[in-house]
Amino acid sequence: MQILHSNIIGQGDPILILHGFLGMLDNWKSIGTKYAEEGFEVHLIDQRNHGKSFHSEQFNYDVMAADLNHYMVYHKLPNAIILGHSMGGKTAMLFACKHPEMVKKLLVADIAPKFYPPHHxxxxxxxxxxxxxxxxxxxxxxxxxxxxxxxxxxxxxxxxxxxxxxxxxxxxxxxxxxxxxRMDEVGENIGTTDSYSGPTLFLRGDKSEYITDADLTEIKNHFSRATLVTISNAGHWLHAENPKQFLAKSIPFIKE
Known part of the structure; x- marks a missing residue:
């Protein structure tokens, strides 16, 4: 069994961070470093077919959620806070629905639980x-x-x-x-009946169209305890475009 490549920084409760399509763990290094300074063990992870992780012909959210499960078992993490951006957010959502006991809190950056037409x-x-x-x-x-x-x-x-x-x-x-x-797989949705009842924070950029106000009903259908916050002066790469506000909105949630 192949294990996802990661960079682990800090000590404390684990936070696992999943990048988006065509990204890699380095995209989250500055945010991850700040979380580590707040007293967390941060796992910056390369998803399959990305970064330094293994390459595979298989590429869909089911196998990426399974990769995360294997990663946590390998690193002896019974549960963790999971943060995912875009494609990584879809992986994180599906994983939380499949393995709720392994997810203490869920953070989803600028992606909704819905189908997105191919746009890459x-x-x-x-x-x-x-x-x-x-x-x-x-x-x-x-x-x-x-x-x-x-x-x-x-x-x-x-x-x-x-x-x-x-x-x-x-x-x-x-x-x-x-x-x-397999590009079309990135737009696929989680299952219609999938749900996770743990604490969930959705973050969106005010200049991004990935999460609209109309998506809130669908979000609540899957994630009953979800809160949606908007990061100002930010598009889809909200963590890079306004890291100060991203941290200000996410740190209280992960620490409470």
Missing amino acids: QDIINGLNAIQIHDISSRQEADEQLAKYLKQTGVRQFLLKNLYWVEKGVLGFRFNLEVLSE
């Missing part, structure tokens, strides 16, 4: 267009990606996944081939 095609097309074996720098990759994606911030986020496989050879940490084929 431009990103996938741009990444696949990069001549990965012919480039020798992140700058060259950025120039090729810019033909598909105008937003500098999004390109920088994606190109953090570039690394030197060996001298003179660049590669992506994520499994681009499988993620391209």
Whole structure:
């Protein structure tokens, strides 16, 4: 059985953090460090086909929730606070519904328990267009990606996944081939009857359209004790765009 790669910092009650699609644990390093300073043992986790975790042909929320279960058993964690962003939020939601006794509290960042139509095609097309074996720098990759994606911030986020496989050879940490084929899985919803009755905090960016006011009914159907808070001056990457407010809203919840 393969165990997810992680970076563990701090001491205290465990918090497990799951990144979003095409992300990696490093995206949450600054937030995780702050939680560690508040007296928690923070597990920054790479999900399958991402970061330094294993690559697999299988990619859906059922197997990602199972990965999290295996991770907690391996690390002897009977329960933990779980925080997930976007795709990681869907994994966290499903895991909490399947294993409620293992989740002390649930935090979901900018994703709702609903189906999302495929919307990553431009990103996938741009990444696949990069001549990965012919480039020798992140700058060259950025120039090729810019033909598909105008937003500098999004390109920088994606190109953090570039690394030197060996001298003179660049590669992506994520499994681009499988993620391209299974991209539609990211938009899938948790089961219609799945529910978790523990303390739950949903956070959304005020400039993001991922969670609307109309979604609150559906959220409450699955998570009866859910609270929804809005982070100002933030889009979908709310933890990176307004980390101060993200921490101000989440720390009281995890400490209470």
